[in-house]
Amino acid sequence: MKLNRTTLARSYAEKYDISINEARRRLDQVADVIVSELEKGHDIMLNNFFNFKIRERKEKKAIDLRTGKPTIIPATKTVVVQMAASTKRRIKGK
Numbered sequence: 001m002k003l004n005r006t007t008l009a010r011s012y013a014e015k016y017d018i019s020i021n022e023a024r025r026r027l028d029q030v031a032d033v034i035v036s037e038l039e040k041g042h043d044i045m046l047n048n049f050f051n052f053k054i055r056e057r058k059e060k061k062a063i064d065l066r067t068g069k070p071t072i073i074p075a076t077k078t079v080v081v082q083m084a085a086s087t088k089r090r091i092k093g094k
Contacts, residue, residue: 038079051082 003011005027006020013023034052037044044052059075083091 046084048084048086050084050087053080053082054078055080 005024009020009024009027012018012027013020016023034044038052038054041054043054046052055078057076057078060073062071062073063069064071
């Protein structure tokens, strides 16, 4: 089963006996803080949950498959999400 924002908020609201709107507001606030800190270049480590790290990819040379000509792929930043070991164990049932 896949959870989207609404179903996650509904599950959160049921578990903690709050309204769905309040649950959605809280989830949005957490997501906003995470994104804001990543934009600043900070890695986020949520113990026993997930780690969010900024990875910088270097510029690299490639071949354009349509034309066969060499091209440059520009440097970029991306976010890497790693699951904490304790979370992995819980999901695997160990």
